[in-house]
Amino acid sequence: MRKFDASRIRKTVLDMAFAGSTVHIGCAFSIVELLAVLYRNHLRFDATNPRSATRDYMVLSKGHGVMAQYACLHEIGWLPDDEIARYFGNGTRLKGLADAHVPGVEVTAGSLGHGLSVGVGLALAAKRNNTDQICYALVGDGELNEGTIWEAALFATQFKLDNLIVIVDANGFQAMGTTDEVMGLGDIAAKFAAFDFDALTIDGHDEFAIDRAYSDLKTRKNGRPKALIAKTVKGKGVSFMEHDNIWHYTRLNPKTYEAAVAELGGKA
Numbered sequence: 001m002r003k004f005d006a007s008r009i010r011k012t013v014l015d016m017a018f019a020g021s022t023v024h025i026g027c028a029f030s031i032v033e034l035l036a037v038l039y040r041n042h043l044r045f046d047a048t049n050p051r052s053a054t055r056d057y058m059v060l061s062k063g064h065g066v067m068a069q070y071a072c073l074h075e076i077g078w079l080p081d082d083e084i085a086r087y088f089g090n091g092t093r094l095k096g097l098a099d100a101h102v103p104g105v106e107v108t109a110g111s112l113g114h115g116l117s118v119g120v121g122l123a124l125a126a127k128r129n130n131t132d133q134i135c136y137a138l139v140g141d142g143e144l145n146e147g148t149i150w151e152a153a154l155f156a157t158q159f160k161l162d163n164l165i166v167i168v169d170a171n172g173f174q175a176m177g178t179t180d181e182v183m184g185l186g187d188i189a190a191k192f193a194a195f196d197f198d199a200l201t202i203d204g205h206d207e208f209a210i211d212r213a214y215s216d217l218k219t220r221k222n223g224r225p226k227a228l229i230a231k232t233v234k235g236k237g238v239s240f241m242e243h244d245n246i247w248h249y250t251r252l253n254p255k256t257y258e259a260a261v262a263e264l265g266g267k268a
Helices: 006-020 025-029 032-042 063-076 081-085 115-128 147-158 179-183 188-194 207-218 254-263
Strands: 057-060 135-140 164-170 198-203 226-231
Touching: 006 025, 006 032, 006 063, 006 081, 006 254, 025 063, 032 057, 032 063, 032 135, 032 207, 057 063, 057 115, 063 081, 115 135, 115 147, 115 164, 147 164, 164 188, 164 207, 188 198, 188 226, 198 207, 207 226
Parallel strands: 057 135, 135 164, 164 226, 198 226
Antiparallel strands: none
């Protein structure tokens, strides 16, 4: 198992996107540190068995960011090099949206807003089974436009799911523009707090802050679900992708692939 290095994870994302001539690079890059710290230090899993009954759950509700999760599963060894190299190709199980047929992926997510509801169900089941399993559910800030997100939040509060940690990738963009342009969200932490969540806001690329927040939230056994609002940069790690929403749907060509890899300190 590797060490979930953020630059290497981003390089794997670039390799997949270039191999598959596919999109969603920017929204994968914004969640790299959030996933790297989670897999490295907090998420309990059996490296020999992705379906271990005692595992913690990592639900990627913003399923279009799945290349970042695939890169983490590659770090564990659940996805081999040759499968990464065939990303999005004919016959591969690695599609452009999260798919529960892939070891380590808990939900099939593409229709936004529904993954959190699955995560709430997993957290409730763990409570009913009297286990200490934690469900981490990662959602996008644009995804908060969906009413099912808030229905799930109400349910989590009603059933006192303090083993649920909702991670919000607050990168300020969604497919067609900024979140402020499409549907302003205001103070996201205040919204979750109004639903009786414990809510923290952090820099979503500061690995020390992320680590400390996970440690804090998962030990608060107070009957309240948790929300971690992570302020992130869409396209983080490659200068010409950062804050540029064109990289939601733009594909790499040989020149941009080589330039992006070089910025990460690697070779194409």
